[in-house]
Amino acid sequence: MSAQPAAPSAAAEPMTHRQILEALSGLLLVLFVAMISATIVSVALPQIIGALEGSQSQYTWVVTASLLASTASTPIWGKLADLFNKKLLLQIAIVIFMVSSLACGFAQNTGQLIAFRAIQGLGMGALQILTQVVIAAMISPKERGRYNGYLGAVMAVATVGGPLIGGLIADTSWLGWRWCFFIAVPFTVAAFAMLAKTLNMPTVRRSDVSIDYWGATLIALGVSVLLIWVTFVGGSFDWLSWQTAAMAGGGVLLLVAAVFVESVVKEPVVPLHVIRRRTPALAILASLAVGMAMFGGSVFLGQYFQIGRGYGPTAAGLLTIPMMVGVLFSSTISGRMVSKSGKTKPYILAGLIVLLAGFAGLATLDHQTPLVLVSAYMLAVGVGVGMSMQNLVLVIQNTVPLREIGAASGAVTFFRSLGGTIGVSVLGAILAGQVATNITEGLAKAGIPVAGGGAAAGGSLNIAALPEPVREIVRAAYGDATGRIFLVSAAIAVVGLIAAIFLKPARLRDSLDITEPGTGPAPKQEVATTTA
Template identity: 75%
Template sequence: MSVQTSPAPMSQRQTLEALSGLLLVLFVAMLSATIVSTALPEIIGALKGSQSQYTWVVTATLLVSTATTPLWGKLADLYDKKLLLQIGIVIFTLASLVSGFAQNTGQLIAARAFQGLGMGALQILAQIVMATMISPRERGRYFGYLGAVMAVATVGGPLLGGLIVDTSWLGWRWCFFIGVPFAVVAFALLQKTLHLPVIRRAEVKIDYLGALLIAGGVSLLLLWVTFVGGSFPWASWQTLAMAGSGVLVLALAVWVEARVAEPVVPLKIIARRNTALAIVASLAVGMAMFGGAVFLGQYFQIGRGYSPTEAGLLTMPMMAGVLASSTIIGRLTTKTAKVKPYIVMGTIVLTLGFAGLGFIDHDTPLVLVGAGMFLVGIGVGASMQNLVLVVQNSVPLREIGAASGAVTFFRSLGGTIGVSVLGAVLADHVADNIARGLERLGIRGGGDGAGSNLDIASLPAPVQEVVRAAYGDATGHIFLISAGIAVVGVIAAMALKPVVLRDALDLPDEPAPDGVPAAGVTAAER
């Protein structure tokens, strides 16, 4: 049994004031992810890292963020959402400082993994708090603001990252330090402006075993995806051990989740048709989006020879697409109370964008590359947050954390798998292309060494040209794979039942067995 004390409805001014802190939190989280996209070649080069370590700097953050998202979502249903959000900010801030002081790639990867714990909290809890404050129908309009922040962070991140590494008196370490003051301001803003209903529960049970099994199973599968094909072949005892163990652990997690009183991922929620389809679509969108977009900075710098700042500017078409579509679609969603048409349109445009990028190489005109990125941005802005909205609209307020956590978990899982798989595919194609290029120069057996060294400036000029062409030509292959994955999202979106967003913040109460309504307790809570 839980008792929820609901304050008077927030005015639009109060909502916007509270939203300022939430949007700043999301801005900080997204900035930390995007700021390294253009700076990472410089960072890995300075730390003498390899292509596999390049991928792991991104994968480690996504892995921890993904594995802990359901737990943060469930905790939000059980404890003070505001306090949990502030704890996430503290974790994120400390991890940013540790990342900035890293002395080698191993330390940086570990610090980024710790940062993923905070990022997971910030990204899911901000969405949950918004759902607690704003009804599903009105949320569409506010998701327009969210899209604007996303676009600014995603455009500003690469630009800022490029500017930092191109400025001699700053250095790449400021790519991690720069988010700290924003996080401190966000903490203070939330403390002053965010006032949520108080939920008191007589008994709280946290499914630690389920959380541990989910995190362990997902981690085993992601580690297998990262190393298979490079460190060991697909058909090997290592594949059987890692993939088999991951599947068994996840099967045990499902068994546990079906039996505990407070599951981390409630099966009754994700088994509903629209929720399941939204999760499948989110998995595909996350896989295509994160997996494809994370390598754009590398394409422009290594494959095309642009500076980090120029690479950041060249990613602007994608962010323009996100900004335009999220703002316009958000307002249309609030006006029509419908989301399915926009999700279907978004996934189709996303697929077309990646299909166009699938034919790029190191000589493709930048206008064509920009057009493909713009389509990808439109698709992301139209579909990503609306998929969360489909799930949030179907559950009572007390389950909003677990439901949001589930769909965000699978989207992040898709992104993590996408980065790992596409990173491995890119590394294989690059190694083959470099080996063939070096053979044409009369150099044999040097492909792996040249390919693993991302400090391109230290290589001889003829070898630099070979490496740049190898990266530029190989990138198109991973975008074609992204397009194929996005098709799954289109199919899932089309299979969604039409959804009409509700105006009420919560689902209506049902009468208690004696016919007297139980104040503040929905049918789902009893």
């Protein structure tokens, strides 16, 4: 990534609207493929693990491996984008993602698949953050609003649409589960070619580059340990146990060490002076709620429709379309309105209020709730996510100079992904406990003795293999328990709404860069006139 410095030159000419749209098409395509890969395997996992003769713990790790690598590496990629050429980093990330997707498709056992999914997670995390960083480097915050609407729509449609596409592949006999991974390859090749032609960014080389290897390592280890703990607590071991003390305590100590390192190094991976400010801190807190909505909604609603209501994978994916529609239209429309007005707070507040209303509605779900009501609640959640998700990123980007845009964007994306990952794990634990209780009570009422209680009866998700009376009890247990987890989501959405209320109203700037008061001139840079 290094090259001989060129003579300084004037800043590159601003991109025209047509040039931005051309570059944006490739960026959105690669972002869509990266995000869809995180959820496309969710409904096909039973088939995948069965074909590779894997275990239940390996089932969990096929999902967790990519989430761990993606979440932990996000701030590192964001910082690298501040130090090196953004286009070259994006191209490297595309290659990592494409090669690992092929490897996943050719995996011969679950051990290989988990390892390749971890590498795929590195590419997924890189593509998600680098896409936002490149857009921020091309477009001023005020104009970025309408383009971020497209970005938010793609992210949300990919998150919700992944299970639908995975269901279609799982239900199509002549394709097979391996196409859940192969499907990404032609799109990444097309995106690479499009970006090579349309994305022309000046090569910026800084004369004072230093990389915070210690901070990056400590952050990655600390986050990984905590996420591993959240994944297995309540299942493999109790919340109050020596394993919890060792893993949770160890993870916290690693992150405390990371904070110390970040406070003393010259080029921190996560700039503490940025996230300590009121506006970024509040936006990050609100992003945690949105992250839970994005991931939790798609994961548990898909399970609700399949297990609690008895629909197949494809039908379950189709039933989540109202959420997809809500995000698609609200993110696009609110993005344009943000660019027109230059204000973000009113749309963030409105979005989080609608999100809270949607979660409150979903908290009333049981196995007999009319689908019309379920669709209305999902639509509200989708509208809330669309109006708030990318605008929260925009709030932070508006407060930092261009040289810190990568680290700042990486920080908010990191915390949003972390919130989503932890949220899915915690909500999953709550769901499992409530399902076991419901099954035990249902079996007792029906006079059916089951060794091991409700946990044993609901231990298999192969509902069709259960006897008819037990099958209906298990379906009702899952359907009725789902409302409990969305009640928790509604409570977390309240925290996000309170954080958004205290955001300072601010107009988006028209310029790409700012000069922070009291920081002096920006670090010396050498700008090459050639493009990567």
